[in-house]
Amino acid sequence: MPWIVLAFVMGHMSINHITRQLINDPGLVDITGAQMILVIKLSSFAWNVADGRIADKNLSSAQREKAIRQLPGILDFTGYVLFFPSLHAGPAFDYMDYKRWLENTVINAPNDKDYAAKTGQKKNKHPQSLVPALRKGASGIIWILMFMKLSAVYYPDFYLGDEYLALGFLRRVWNLHMLIFTSRLKYYGVWALSEGACILAGYGYDGIDPITGKASWNRLRHVDPIGVETAQNTRAYLGSWNINTSNWLRNYIYLRVTPPGKKPGFWASMATFATSALWHGFYPGYYFTFILASFVQTAAKKCRRYFRPFFLDPQTSNPTVLKPYYDILSFLVTQATFSFVTAPFVFLTLDSSLKIWSGLYFYGVIGTALSTLFFESPATEYLERKLAIRAGTKKPIISRTKSSESASEPVIGIPAIQEEKIKDLLQDIKMDVTKN
Structure with a gap:
């Protein structure tokens, strides 16, 4: 059944990909971005349901944690699929993570109890999320402002003209690097804003950082801009980009076909x-x-x-x-x-x-x-x-x-x-x- 679900949602999205490519009109509203997020959610949901029908001893610890033992109601399901803060650009996540957030049981880190004692908060209550949400949103705005500024200088059409080819080789390499960096900025901005919206809703809490002793809100982290821009090897570069998509590919494709x-x-x-x-x-x-x-x-x-x-x-x-x-x-x-x-x-x-x-x-x-x-x-x-x-x-x-x-x-x-x-x-x- 999970493979049938994956084939259907991928096939439906592929039709829209091809249609968008044939029309090739930037002025039209593109729905494939949101549909890509839905493909991740729906296919992972199908696998989690299938895992829920398998004995725990035959599942890995990660699969047991995500397994759906009882099908949700239509309201909970649509709430998960159409979760607005991440609907258009992600990040995508598993249904059981959404359910734990919905039921306010996501706080389960070992040292949450100590944190609750220090702050006077109840253990089943999220730490305050306004400040980290605003911080994440502010970073998103900064990334977008940088994109707006640099995209006026580094834009694709320039690189297809004779003026670019007239530059020296090292200048061409540098200019291409700046174009790719500028292109990444819009993703940094959009993903930071959507992640900030999730944090504001209380979603994204990841327990207490054992080093700082403060609440961590990186559960839905989708990209690490500093990690990408300072990467010294391919693993660091790729591992800092599109993190949740990488998790989906690893957990629901790479390991499932084996x-x-x-x-x-x-x-x-x-x-x-x-x-x-x-x-x-x-x-x-x-x-x-x-x-x-x-x-x-x-x-x-x-x-x-x-x-x-x-x-x-x-x-x-x-x-x-x-x-x-x-x-x-x-x-x-x-x-x-x-x-x-x-x-x-x-x-x-x-x-x-x-x-x-x-x-x-x-x-x-x-x-x-x-x-x-x-x-x-x-x-x-x-x-x-x-x-x-x-x-x-x-x-x-x-x-x-x-x-x-x-x-x-x-x-x-x-x-x-x-x-x-x-x-x-x-x-x-x-x-x-x-x-x-």
Whole structure:
């Protein structure tokens, strides 16, 4: 049943995506943005209902928490689906989170009791939300004002003209980065305003921050602007963007297409990629971005895995004196690469996307291809030996950090193209051939 629901809502939205693309009139009201949020809500609701009919022992802890054991009434259901503060731009959320907010039982953090004792508030009463809501709303207004100011300077039509191509290469890279930054500002603004509206309604409370001892309102956080703009690696960049959509893709696509007891493999990543791409629409620019980002994510993970240890003390893992230079270089490469990768997301069409990339000599494509070839060469063995000598060990040991391991999971539908998954694919094909 959940797959039927997903197919129906995705199919209905796809019709509107195609209609909007064919009409191509910016003056018309576009409903696909709100419909994208509804797809997340309705498909996740279907999975939660299905989980509610499965024994707890066969569910993960996250699935048990979200499982719907009893169908809601029509009023509660429509209230969830059409929750106004997040109706048009998100963030999307699961029904059980909405129900806990509705019943005022969302306050369940372990240290809420201590907080209630200090503040004199009842444990089942939300902390005051006006100030954090106003703070979030003010940040949204600031982002939008910045967008209005910068969009008059950095606008897409300029980049398709001869004046842009007449600039030097570094100027073109910088100008493209500013265009992509300006494009992100409108999302920062809209998402901050919608999140602030949710907080004002008392939705978004996430317990007490154990460090500050203050109430946290990040339950519905959809984007971390500072995290995106200061990211030094792909994981930090992608993990700070469209957070709730990433959670939906991971929990309801990536993990659901994987048979119970098995590890997600190549097909799970491809299914996630396809779902994310279709969810966004059918402009060629979306697919350029997603496909290239898949290879960028893999190449960047290997760069971090093989080069970062040279800037850490092999015994204590503390940063060396050269570590700041590595951080600066990785920041510049990450930002420049993703400005190139996400450019088609702004220009959308095939011709304009290729024109922008060609005007930059395809540096993102070439750099990613060279990195991929480099790590498929004997150079990796050389780096492993150097790291082993540096660490004083006989065997080449490359430790996997939590960050690098988690990077194998798709972020916003971008799967990492890994050797293990290619092997899984070949094994699956071999089994299919054997059966036939």
